Amino acid sequence: MSIKSLGYLGVSSQQTQQWRQFACDVMGLEDVSVRLEAAEGECFFKMDGHPFRLFVEPGDDERLSVIGWECNNEEGLLEVAERLTQAGVAFEWGGDALVAKRRVQGLLSFDDPAGNHHEAYWGVISDFGRFNSPAGVPNFITGDQGLGHVVLPAPNFDATIEFFTDVLGFGLSDLMKIRFTPDPAEPEKRLWFMHCNRRHHSLALFEMPHPNGCIHLMTEVPNIDEVGYCNDRRIAHNVKLSGTLGRHANDHMVSFYMRSPSGFDVEYGAEGRTVEDWSRYEVFQSTVPSFWGHDFSVGHTD
Numbered sequence: 001m002s003i004k005s006l007g008y009l010g011v012s013s014q015q016t017q018q019w020r021q022f023a024c025d026v027m028g029l030e031d032v033s034v035r036l037e038a039a040e041g042e043c044f045f046k047m048d049g050h051p052f053r054l055f056v057e058p059g060d061d062e063r064l065s066v067i068g069w070e071c072n073n074e075e076g077l078l079e080v081a082e083r084l085t086q087a088g089v090a091f092e093w094g095g096d097a098l099v100a101k102r103r104v105q106g107l108l109s110f111d112d113p114a115g116n117h118h119e120a121y122w123g124v125i126s127d128f129g130r131f132n133s134p135a136g137v138p139n140f141i142t143g144d145q146g147l148g149h150v151v152l153p154a155p156n157f158d159a160t161i162e163f164f165t166d167v168l169g170f171g172l173s174d175l176m177k178i179r180f181t182p183d184p185a186e187p188e189k190r191l192w193f194m195h196c197n198r199r200h201h202s203l204a205l206f207e208m209p210h211p212n213g214c215i216h217l218m219t220e221v222p223n224i225d226e227v228g229y230c231n232d233r234r235i236a237h238n239v240k241l242s243g244t245l246g247r248h249a250n251d252h253m254v255s256f257y258m259r260s261p262s263g264f265d266v267e268y269g270a271e272g273r274t275v276e277d278w279s280r281y282e283v284f285q286s287t288v289p290s291f292w293g294h295d296f297s298v299g300h301t302d
């Protein structure tokens with residue numbers, strides 16, 4: 001497939017100062033806004049050899065505004081354009097200003113059937129400046145696994161799944177059906193996890209809307225101690241816990257969840273599994289999210 005990894009995420013927010021503190025002092029990302037000559041109110045955050053992996057731009061609402069997908073090369077991006085054209089999906093080539101701002105060779109943008117806004121690009125431009133975490137995080141697990149994963153709202157579930165699998169070539173990793181209350185009359189909501197590289201999932205789609213355009217994003221650190229250190233920083237900075245420590249049954253990630261300044265959650269984890277040969281992998285449905293832990297009821301108390 002032509003999309004190889006989750007490359008960057010963009011957030012539209014009025015809370016840029018809070019994001020600076022959350023991203024740097026809690027998540028441990030490096031603020032490279034000055035180095036990247038950010039415009040007034042914009043923030044760029046680095047987590048590896050890429051110039052940035054997360055940016056926040058001033059906006060009227062609080063939402064995940066861009067999901068950036070990386071292609072290996074120009075041919076890969078042209079293949080994405082071709083697939084979108086064949087499927088009759090509208091897309092727009094990025095102009096010079098946007099291409100320069102994203103520090104890539106070329107990009108195109110499109111909306112998925114649920115209205116989430118995506119970009120696909122190739123040829124990131126980096127000075128390979130060393131990652132310097134203000135919180136002492138040695139590194140994040142990225143490279144060919146991309147920056148982590150993102151879970152997006154998809155109320156029109158079937159159309160959105162079909163778009164990512166049939167048009168963009170993502171593969172199904174596993175699926176869940178979730179009910180939030182013990183009431184059997186509550187309709188089950190589907191949650192499907194999908195891969196585009198050896199990371200167990202780079203994308204998941206959830207059959208419900210979300211006011212902030214994102215259920216959660218996940219970044220991965222090299223070991224469980226780094227997860228614990230981040231949880232200490234979360235407490236020190238009064239960031240709300242939205243899911244307790246636990247180990248997921250699907251990607252085996254040991255993680256906790258916290259509330260970002262824009263209302264969606266950030267999962268911070270370690271020990272996620274990778275799949276080297278998807279042809280030998282068996283897709284499954286799990287009836288629980290986790291082997292242990294991950295109590296999300298803490299997120300419902302304010």
Ligand SMILES: [Fe+2]
Pocket residue numbers: 149151216217218267
């Ligand atoms: Fe996750």
